[in-house]
Amino acid sequence: MKKLNLLLFVGLLSSSLLAQENSISMGEATITIDELRDHIYYLASDELEGRFPGTPGFNKSLEYVITQFRQAGLTPICKTNDSKLSYYQEITINKYSPGTDNQVTIVKNVNERTFTFEDNYITICGNPFEIKELSGGLVFIGAGIREPEYGIDDYKNIDVKGKWVVVLPGEETFPMAIKKKLPLEILQKYKTGSSEKWEIIIQNANDAGAIGVISLPSPSYPMESIAGSFHDKYVLPGFGRLTWDYSKPILIIDSSMVNYLFNGEKYNPIKNKESYKTFILRNTEFKLQKEYDLSTINTANNVALIEGSDPILKNEYIILGAHIDHLGILKNEVMNGADDNASGCAAVLEIAEALAKSKLKRSVICILFTGEELGLLGSLYFTENPPIPLKDIIVSIDLDMIGCSNTDVNGLAPIGIMKSNPRFKEIILKVSERNPNSTLDWAYESLDPSISTRSDHYPFHLKKIPAICFFSGFNSDYHSASDDVEKIDYEFFQNSCKFVYEVILELTNGDINLKE
Numbered sequence: 001m002k003k004l005n006l007l008l009f010v011g012l013l014s015s016s017l018l019a020q021e022n023s024i025s026m027g028e029a030t031i032t033i034d035e036l037r038d039h040i041y042y043l044a045s046d047e048l049e050g051r052f053p054g055t056p057g058f059n060k061s062l063e064y065v066i067t068q069f070r071q072a073g074l075t076p077i078c079k080t081n082d083s084k085l086s087y088y089q090e091i092t093i094n095k096y097s098p099g100t101d102n103q104v105t106i107v108k109n110v111n112e113r114t115f116t117f118e119d120n121y122i123t124i125c126g127n128p129f130e131i132k133e134l135s136g137g138l139v140f141i142g143a144g145i146r147e148p149e150y151g152i153d154d155y156k157n158i159d160v161k162g163k164w165v166v167v168l169p170g171e172e173t174f175p176m177a178i179k180k181k182l183p184l185e186i187l188q189k190y191k192t193g194s195s196e197k198w199e200i201i202i203q204n205a206n207d208a209g210a211i212g213v214i215s216l217p218s219p220s221y222p223m224e225s226i227a228g229s230f231h232d233k234y235v236l237p238g239f240g241r242l243t244w245d246y247s248k249p250i251l252i253i254d255s256s257m258v259n260y261l262f263n264g265e266k267y268n269p270i271k272n273k274e275s276y277k278t279f280i281l282r283n284t285e286f287k288l289q290k291e292y293d294l295s296t297i298n299t300a301n302n303v304a305l306i307e308g309s310d311p312i313l314k315n316e317y318i319i320l321g322a323h324i325d326h327l328g329i330l331k332n333e334v335m336n337g338a339d340d341n342a343s344g345c346a347a348v349l350e351i352a353e354a355l356a357k358s359k360l361k362r363s364v365i366c367i368l369f370t371g372e373e374l375g376l377l378g379s380l381y382f383t384e385n386p387p388i389p390l391k392d393i394i395v396s397i398d399l400d401m402i403g404c405s406n407t408d409v410n411g412l413a414p415i416g417i418m419k420s421n422p423r424f425k426e427i428i429l430k431v432s433e434r435n436p437n438s439t440l441d442w443a444y445e446s447l448d449p450s451i452s453t454r455s456d457h458y459p460f461h462l463k464k465i466p467a468i469c470f471f472s473g474f475n476s477d478y479h480s481a482s483d484d485v486e487k488i489d490y491e492f493f494q495n496s497c498k499f500v501y502e503v504i505l506e507l508t509n510g511d512i513n514l515k516e
Contacts, residue, residue, distance in 0.1 A: 026358065040343060062302055089381070091370060095296065105289070106286055124215075136162050143178055145200075147182065154278050166281075169217065194450030322341055323344065335481055339483050359509075397468060405489040412496050416452040418452065431506055
């Protein structure tokens with residue numbers, strides 16, 4: 001009798017495993033190179049005008065996604081004002097564009113000189129937008145660091161209240177004496193160009209009572225190369241920023257302004273590289289004149305549901321998302337964004353189709369986010385206005401740039417995993433072990449921790465929801481007109497999609513609790 005029970009158990013187990021394998025096989029079979037290519041060729045076509053939110057091309061991309069969702073059997077989940085269900089989650093974005101009355105005047109020892117916007121300086125942030133003029137003295141505050149446990153406090157014994165603080169651009173320009181005092185994990189926070197650095201620098205300046213922050217130019221990010229990225233400012237009405245505090249103006253100035261400011265001083269931060277002392281720039285006033293014109297952009301997230309079959313577990317949700325927006329048309333060139341992020345969108349569409357043909361216990365919500373390139377605005381809006389309770393979302397997976405293999409990543413990099421639940425990593429590893437065609441690069445995030453704040457998984461992380469982004473790395477085509485369909489490695493791309501599909505199957509059907 002015992003032997004029969006054992007045989008019965010083995011038979012049931014084999015049957016269960018076979019059913020699971022058949023489910024995976026049936027779903028995976030729908031993820032084809034031909035369909036992935038078709039999606040990308042349309043989403044990254046000139047017809048869509050670079051998919052900038054609010055443009056006719058962007059709206060066409062949303063219509064295309066809805067057609068694909070309907071064909072795959074996904075249902076709408078967002079409610080309109082008249083309580084009808086819709087695939088659109090409508091969003092209004094405030095756009096602040098610089099007017100003609102923007103300049104900086106520096107008065108130094110009664111001498112006055114005027115500098116022009118985007119020729120000599122850019123504003124990373126213009127808040128508060130309604131204030132047209134802001135002036136005060138200046139303090140060179142060095143790295144702007146407050147790490148007293150390592151013997152560094154640049155604000156110690158110096159008064160910056162009511163003044164502008166002038167800071168070094170980041171760790172690449174820090175003197176060696178500073179670098180030696182800080183351990184690597186702390187120094188990485190001040191990496192030039194990272195949002196985490198700005199968050200720390202601005203918080204320190206605010207705590208000390210400064211009226212604004214002026215950054216010196218960075219050798220790695222020449223001002224002329226980033227000026228266009230900060231021309232217009234985009235804000236969700238009623239919401240703050242996801243990363244650093246935008247309540248005060250932040251400027252980056254060029255070398256001509258640096259030389260004028262520090263002319264006659266004992267220290268010039270461009271010429272003196274080895275050490276610094278914080279000091280007040282005597283008899284110097286920095287006056288910012290700024291003017292912004294307000295307009296609005298009407299845009300939307302695409303949101304659709306694959307409902308689970310389990311009567312209880314179907315009320316738990318996995319988010320599968322990617323941003324559908326890109327940079328539009330710059331300098332008369334269409335920024336098609338094949339990898340960034342037509343690849344992520346195509347992957348969501350193909351994985352959604354595969355999941356819809358699979359037996360799922362939990363539910364999956366598929367989202368194509370707007371406004372990622374403008375500051376994660378679509379995902380921020382979703383996490384503040386979810387169509388289902390946030391507490392019922394057990395995990396969020398974001399796909400951003402997963403179509404290229406000729407990058408600085410060896411395979412597929414899970415970003416944000418260091419900030420997520422360790423059980424999530426265990427599930428990913430479990431799937432990876434049975435997928436020899438998919439290589440994971442776990443080292444990438446540790447090389448640049450700030451990257452974990454740069455895609456649409458991050459707002460979910462801020463809501464304490466386990467969240468990661470799958471990413472295949474940067475190359476020379478990033479944010480360039482050369483990011484085109486011919487650059488996609490479709491076999492690599494297909495393997496990545498199949499891998500993510502299996503990860504989601506584990507999440508939807510497994511005995512898990514990632515929120516413990």
